[in-house]
Amino acid sequence: MQNIYEENVWTRPDEFDALTAAPQHHKLLFETEFMCLLDANIPPGEITNVHTHHYPASLYIISWSDFIRCDADGNVMFDSRSLEKTLSQGLQLQGSNEFL
Numbered sequence: 001m002q003n004i005y006e007e008n009v010w011t012r013p014d015e016f017d018a019l020t021a022a023p024q025h026h027k028l029l030f031e032t033e034f035m036c037l038l039d040a041n042i043p044p045g046e047i048t049n050v051h052t053h054h055y056p057a058s059l060y061i062i063s064w065s066d067f068i069r070c071d072a073d074g075n076v077m078f079d080s081r082s083l084e085k086t087l088s089q090g091l092q093l094q095g096s097n098e099f100l
Contacts, residue, residue, distance in 0.1 A: 012052055021051035042067070061090065 018026040018038065025048045030037040036055060042048050044065045050072045064086055069078040080086070 016050070016052050018051045018053050022049045024048075026051075061088070064088065 015021060018040070019028055025040060025042045025046070027039040027041075028036070029039050038053075066080045066086075068076055068080070071077055
């Protein structure tokens with residue numbers, strides 16, 4: 001099994017880690033040398049701090065609501081309301097820490 005701590009080099013300041021930058025929306029559920037399991041929940045109408053994630057991710061969508069992703073200056077980078085289809089419950093996604 002591949003060790004995530006050796007393979008994924010964190011190049012951003014630690015204050016941008018999701019658990020540090022946005023602890024109100026991220027909870028550490030489980031961690032080993034091979035994986036880190038987070039519960040991420042941003043309720044409708046709330047805004048989370050700019051953050052990123054140390055490692056590549058696999059997401060499991062439990063429920064969905066539209067969201068707007070902005071950069072640190074407030075510029076809209078993505079608005080899910082522009083999608084033709086919404087993501088459905090039970091959908092699984094994978095991405096790098098650049099995606100999340």
